[in-house]
Amino acid sequence: MADRRPEKSCEQACESLKQQDYEVAVKHCTEALLALSQYPPAHLPEACQAQIDRIKIETLLYRIASFLQLKKYGQADEDCRHVLGEGLAKGDGSFRAVLCCMHLKGKLQIVSNVLSKSLMGESLNGMVTKDLTRLKTLLAETEVIM
Numbered sequence: 001m002a003d004r005r006p007e008k009s010c011e012q013a014c015e016s017l018k019q020q021d022y023e024v025a026v027k028h029c030t031e032a033l034l035a036l037s038q039y040p041p042a043h044l045p046e047a048c049q050a051q052i053d054r055i056k057i058e059t060l061l062y063r064i065a066s067f068l069q070l071k072k073y074g075q076a077d078e079d080c081r082h083v084l085g086e087g088l089a090k091g092d093g094s095f096r097a098v099l100c101c102m103h104l105k106g107k108l109q110i111v112s113n114v115l116s117k118s119l120m121g122e123s124l125n126g127m128v129t130k131d132l133t134r135l136k137t138l139l140a141e142t143e144v145i146m
Contacts, residue, residue: 005031005032005035006031006032006033006035006036006052006055006059007032007051007055009028009029009031009032009035009059010028010029010032010055010058010059010062012024012028013025013026013028013029013032013059013062013063013066014058014062014107014110016028016066017062017065017066017110018110020069022066022067022069022070023066023070025062025063025065025066026063026066026067026070028062029059029060029062029063029066030063032055032056032059033056033059033060033063036052036055036056036059039052050094053094053098054094054098054101056086057083057086057087057095057098057099058098058102058107060079060082060083061083061102061111062110062111063076063079064076064079064080064083064111064114064115064135065110065111065114065115067079068114068115068117068118068132069114073128074128076118076128076132077128077131077132080128080131080132080134080135081131083135084131084134084135084138096138096142099138099139099142100142100145103142103143108139108142108143109143111139112136112139112140112143115132115135115136115139116136118132119132119133119136
């Protein structure tokens with residue numbers, strides 16, 4: 001993958017999230033996702049596709065956390081359903097592997113904290129709560145396993 005831009009945007013999103021600059025984090029995440037959409041999955045070697053999938057999952061998780069902080073619950077829920085749908089649908093363990101890698105790098109805690117805060121402190125509608133709780137459970141399971 002010659003173009004490192006999506007990965008760079010993903011890292012910038014993580015930094016913005018750490019610095020509590022949520023609008024900038026959303027911007028970086030959206031840039032990364034747009035760049036990643038330019039890579040057609042059918043024409044990529046498996047290793048490149050795995051890297052793209054990893055960046056996409058990380059980016060969506062950062063964007064979910066940012067949307068929650070900005071109280072844009074509908075957008076957070078849409079991304080949450082995307083992550084859960086695509087991540088769990090494969091059934092090959094790659095989604096959990098990405099979560100484990102994020103945990104080892106100390107990146108999962110940021111997302112997990114925001115999810116916990118949103119689930120405890122905000123009154124969310126039932127579908128949003130269901131999706132976010134499911135995601136939070138997966139993150140918590142990953143942290144316990146590691």
